[in-house]
Every structure is written in C-alpha cells, then in structure tokens.
Amino acid sequence: MKLFRFRGGVHPESHKQATGSKAIEAMPLQKRLYVPLQQHIGAPAEPQVRIGDQVLKGQLLANSQGAISAPVHAPSSGTVIDITEHTAPHPSGLGVRTVVIETDGEDRWQDCQKTINPFELDADEISARVGAAGIVGLGGATFPSAVKLNLWKKHPIYTLVINGGECEPYLTCDDRLMQERPDEIIDGIRIMLHALHAKQALIAIEDNKPDAIERMKVAAHLFDNVTVVVVPSRYPMGSEKQMVQTLTGLEIPAGKLSADLGVIVHNVGTAYAVHSALRQGRPLVSRIVTVGGGAINTPRNLEVPLGTLVSAVFDYCGGFGESPARLLMGGPMMGQLLPHAEVPIVKGSSGVIALTEAEVAINRPRPCIRCGSCINACPCGLLPLEMAARSRKGDLQGAVDYGLMDCIACGSCSYVCPSHIPLVQYFSYAKGELAARRRHKQKADETRKLAEVRMQRMEQEERAKAEAAARRKAEREAKSKQEAVV
Ligand code: SF4
Ligand code: SF4
Known part of the structure; x- marks a missing residue:
C-alpha cells in the first residue's frame, strides 16, 4: 500500500526497551479507589450513588450528561465512602469531583449483558452500548467513542483507521496489547466497522513493533476488509492528522474532522474495550498502563483498575531507585505533568512515567x-x-x-x-x-x-x-x- 509522508516530525530516543518485552500483569486491587467523575472530554458525569451505598464491579457510579460526556462505573466491588473533591491528574493540581470506594476484596462483577453475535445488532444499538460502557478514546484523547461511532449519520465513512502508532517515547501499553490480545482487538474493530457502515479498516503500526505487527497480521488474515499497515517510526505518527495523511495522503483542513474526509480514527485500546463491552457486556473499569522512566526500579505494563492511585502503582513497581525529577501521565512529549503521585489512574492514562534529572535534562x-x-x-x-x-x-x-x-x-x-x-x-x-x-x-x-x-x-x-x-x-x-x- 502506498504511504504518504507528512511534513516535519522528529525522532526522539524511544526508551521502549525497558517495558516492550514485559507481558501485561494485573495490578493488585487497592483498599481505596478514587474514581473521578470527569475522565473524558465533555461534561462531567452526574453521580447515581450515595455515600454508604454498596456497589458491584461494573455498576454505574455516575451517568453521562449532555451530548458529549461519558458515564463512569465502579472498578471493583465495595462501599462508597465519600463523594468529594480529589486532586485530578493535571498540572494545575486542582480537585475534581470523585467517588471514593472502599473495596471489599471480592472484586464481584454485576450481572453483565453478554452478546453472542454483536453483528445482529444495528448501528444505534452498538453505539448505545459503547456509550453506556463509558468507552472513550484510550490513546489519551478521551473523546467519547460513541459520539464518533455516530458520525456516519452526518458523513459517509469509508475507512476506519486503527491507531497502533504509539510514537510517544517510553510507552508500550498498546504494543503489549496488540501482542497479547490481537483477536479481541480485531473483533472490536469488526464491530466498529459494522456500526460505521465503513468499507475497510486500516491498522497502522509503527515499524519498531515487529512482534505486534506479526500477531495482528495473523489475527486479521481471515478478514478481507481489515489490513495491517506498517508505517515508519516518526514522531508524531500517532497523532490523528498525521496518521490519516500517512495512510490516505489527505490533509485534514483546519477546523475540520477526519470524518469530513470519510475517515474515523480509533485507538487499539478502544477497539479492545469495544470488544469487552459488546461480547462480555463489561464497561470500562481498567486499562493497560506503562509504568516507566529511569527513576522506577521495575518498569512494567500493568492492567490497572481505574481509580488506583499512581503512588500505589509506583510502589508495586518497586518504588524509586532515584528521586524523580518529573512525574508524567502519558509520554514525555504530550503527557501531563503530575503535581504529585496521589492522583488516580484514569481512562486516558496510557502511562505513568518518573523521569530522573538526567532524563529531564533541564536546560535554562x-x-x-x-x-x-x-x-x-x-x-x-x-x-x-x-x-x-x-x-x-x-x-x-x-x-x-x-x-x-x-x-x-x-x-x-x-x-x-x-x-x-x-x-x-x-x-x-x-x-x-x-x-x-x-x-x-x-x-x-x-x-x-x-x-x-x-x-x-x-x-x-x-x-x-x-x-x-x-x-x-x-x-x-x-x-x-x-x-x-x-
Ligand atoms: S507543538 Fe504545535 S507548533 Fe510545535 S511542532 Fe507541534 S504542532 Fe507545531
Ligand atoms: S531558537 Fe528555538 S524558537 Fe528560535 S527559531 Fe530556533 S528552534 Fe525556533
């Protein structure tokens, strides 16, 4: 397939070796989870629980309000012990309304509505279920995915682009997900193709992820309308505009959406979440997080329940070998500076990175x-x-x-x-x-x-x-x- 070059871009040191070969592990459940009501672009969710309520894993904690919003669900079973302001994972250090759950250690799921054949559902039903599951763009943009799935009503969609670029240094969560759960990702992609009435899906993966490319090609080979495309490793390849241009040669004009060109872009993690929501009826209550940076003793990829404090994640990775000079949520190029580590993992947390002074190289x-x-x-x-x-x-x-x-x-x-x-x-x-x-x-x-x-x-x-x-x-x-x- 012919690829097109976008202008500019850089080649930062990848720093992916520390976690790229490490399989995803489950982060142990913590005694308390801090679940913010705003983990997405748009209006914050409105609480549906009260202090003292018992909740099951996957139970609705807060419902979306307005056209652009997303609900949030209990990441584990336990008791709501507070609904209060808690520091958001944002450089401002400001508080955001948060449901605090004391977990009971049983991690009991609520009854989930499984679907044997999601391809029998119509587009509206699929996007309604994706919306109800609280799925947002897991590449970090956190835009509610159901809103994007409905765009075919306004613009004919020809191509679904699946972003497996992961061009940010240090991050390998998408790489590991593609290596370990390729069939589930392909299933999520096919469900989204069905909902969008789109002709084809192009899964773009940077050429520095050979194992993920191989596993995804094997999983996709039965489906003529799903193609793995190997793209060059060049930052910011994973950015929506640059990825669409690389694959189609089309530039998204200022103030326009990729949907105006007949293209919708979703992240590989989002495709996996769509599979879980439709097949198992499970809302988004955890995500894969890369824990890295030179200050961390044991860098890892972890599946972390949302609401787990970053400090607990760092502790589970052996704490710091050296005092960190900078804490980031996401990668060092586009990530958010964290005010401290007592902030929760949220839907957009692709990584938590603790950089040493040498890595930060602070220059006047x-x-x-x-x-x-x-x-x-x-x-x-x-x-x-x-x-x-x-x-x-x-x-x-x-x-x-x-x-x-x-x-x-x-x-x-x-x-x-x-x-x-x-x-x-x-x-x-x-x-x-x-x-x-x-x-x-x-x-x-x-x-x-x-x-x-x-x-x-x-x-x-x-x-x-x-x-x-x-x-x-x-x-x-x-x-x-x-x-x-x-
Ligand atoms: S941060 Fe903005 S101005 Fe700077 S290179 Fe990226 S797009 Fe251009
Ligand atoms: S010194 Fe920095 S800001 Fe000035 S032109 Fe060069 S790169 Fe741009």
Whole structure:
C-alpha cells in the first residue's frame, strides 16, 4: 500500500526497551479507589450513588450528561465512602469531583449483558452500548467513542483507521496489547466497522513493533476488509492528522474532522474495550498502563483498575531507585505533568512515567536565535517561533492569526529548539487562556440573555396588568351607565 509522508516530525530516543518485552500483569486491587467523575472530554458525569451505598464491579457510579460526556462505573466491588473533591491528574493540581470506594476484596462483577453475535445488532444499538460502557478514546484523547461511532449519520465513512502508532517515547501499553490480545482487538474493530457502515479498516503500526505487527497480521488474515499497515517510526505518527495523511495522503483542513474526509480514527485500546463491552457486556473499569522512566526500579505494563492511585502503582513497581525529577501521565512529549503521585489512574492514562534529572535534562532557556529548526520540525506547517513570541507578549489574537488553534501540542518544536525555549508550554498556556475567555464570554452572554428574557417577561406582565385594569375600568363605567339608565 502506498504511504504518504507528512511534513516535519522528529525522532526522539524511544526508551521502549525497558517495558516492550514485559507481558501485561494485573495490578493488585487497592483498599481505596478514587474514581473521578470527569475522565473524558465533555461534561462531567452526574453521580447515581450515595455515600454508604454498596456497589458491584461494573455498576454505574455516575451517568453521562449532555451530548458529549461519558458515564463512569465502579472498578471493583465495595462501599462508597465519600463523594468529594480529589486532586485530578493535571498540572494545575486542582480537585475534581470523585467517588471514593472502599473495596471489599471480592472484586464481584454485576450481572453483565453478554452478546453472542454483536453483528445482529444495528448501528444505534452498538453505539448505545459503547456509550453506556463509558468507552472513550484510550490513546489519551478521551473523546467519547460513541459520539464518533455516530458520525456516519452526518458523513459517509469509508475507512476506519486503527491507531497502533504509539510514537510517544517510553510507552508500550498498546504494543503489549496488540501482542497479547490481537483477536479481541480485531473483533472490536469488526464491530466498529459494522456500526460505521465503513468499507475497510486500516491498522497502522509503527515499524519498531515487529512482534505486534506479526500477531495482528495473523489475527486479521481471515478478514478481507481489515489490513495491517506498517508505517515508519516518526514522531508524531500517532497523532490523528498525521496518521490519516500517512495512510490516505489527505490533509485534514483546519477546523475540520477526519470524518469530513470519510475517515474515523480509533485507538487499539478502544477497539479492545469495544470488544469487552459488546461480547462480555463489561464497561470500562481498567486499562493497560506503562509504568516507566529511569527513576522506577521495575518498569512494567500493568492492567490497572481505574481509580488506583499512581503512588500505589509506583510502589508495586518497586518504588524509586532515584528521586524523580518529573512525574508524567502519558509520554514525555504530550503527557501531563503530575503535581504529585496521589492522583488516580484514569481512562486516558496510557502511562505513568518518573523521569530522573538526567532524563529531564533541564536546560535554562536562552533567547531565540531564529535558526528555524522549530519550523522544520512542525508537522502542522506552523511558525512556532512567531506564535511563541506573540503568546509571551499576551497577544493571543496574534498567536491565533499564526495558527495557534491548529497546533496539536506535539512538542516537536520544543524538542528541537537549541535555545531550549519551552514553546509548547507557551501554546498550552495561550490555549488555556483563550478557552477561559471563551467560557467567560459565554457565561456573560448567557447572563445577558437571561436578563433580557426577565425584562421582557416583566414588561409583558406590566402590559397585561395595565390591560386588565383598563378592562375592569371600562366594565365599571359600562355598568354605571346601565344603572343610570335604569
Ligand atoms: S528552534 Fe528555538 S531558537 Fe530556533 S527559531 Fe525556533 S524558537 Fe528560535
Ligand atoms: S507543538 Fe504545535 S507548533 Fe510545535 S511542532 Fe507541534 S504542532 Fe507545531
């Protein structure tokens, strides 16, 4: 199959050797699980349990609300002991509403609705079950998967792209999943193909994962419409835009979706979750997590119940051989900086990485020498140095004019910058600031609209009162005239 090259990109050291050959192990169940109600893009889920409730594994804890949202389920059986704010796995260190479960150690599943033949179900039923299972993009984007499965109603979908790129350094959770559970992944892919009415599935795997490629090819060989495509290892191959361009030669225009081009992209972990939800009726309550970085004594791939604290995961991996200089959720290029390790594993946690000082190589930023390396590295064809200069001055509109909203925050520009300018951090800050301003404006607009509606209602009431008074007066006058005649 012909492949197309995307512009820019970099080749960071992969650091995948430490965990790439390690089979997935089960993380032991912890006494307490901290299950945030927002583990996805969109509105937080609304609690359906109260403190003191007994819950079974897989039981609904909180339901989705709104079009873009996802429910959350109990990762094990036990008692709800609190519904409170707990630190989110986010650099802000802010709290997010969280259900705290004291586990009973029995790990008892609720009754699950198994389906012998999901291909007898129609598309709406499949996406409804995927939505009810709380499945979101497990590559880290955490966009509710059911919403993507419904896009065929708006755009004809020809190709389902399955992202097995895993181009982020250190991460090997998708690699191991493909090596160990290929038949289940292929089944999930075929179910999604059926739901999307799509013609073909292309499973893209970087050429640095030969065992996963082999296992997936064997699992896919019976199905003519499912093809494994080996793509070059080049960061950010795993990013949706770059992967679609590599496979189809099509560039997703700014502000558009891949669905506009007839393509939907899902991660291999998402395909596995769809298989579990449809075949076993099991909602998403655990995920595969790579535990790595030079500070960790025993790097591993673990299947971790959601809500397990990162500190417990690090302890299970032998703790730190060296004090970590940086804790990350996800990889070092696009991952989130963690404020500390007392935060829970969530649906988007592909890895938890503890980097040593040597790995972090903290360098003091120096002035831009206008070498242009960041421009050459940018896979989106942007001018990072110009965007950064404007973001730094607070000229956010100027940064937007230079394409800030097209930036996929891949960090390639920061990676190559010889002056060690934290370019991507400027962009994240600027986007956060713009989002806050948008929210503020939206709130102000809503308040203004409410005030206008209230004013209109009061005016209507005043008018109605005046009309009633005039009516009553006219009736009184008519009555007195009648009495005078009599
Ligand atoms: S790579 Fe760094 S030093 Fe070179 S132009 Fe970009 S911002 Fe300036
Ligand atoms: S972080 Fe943004 S600006 Fe920098 S290389 Fe990636 S897409 Fe380009």
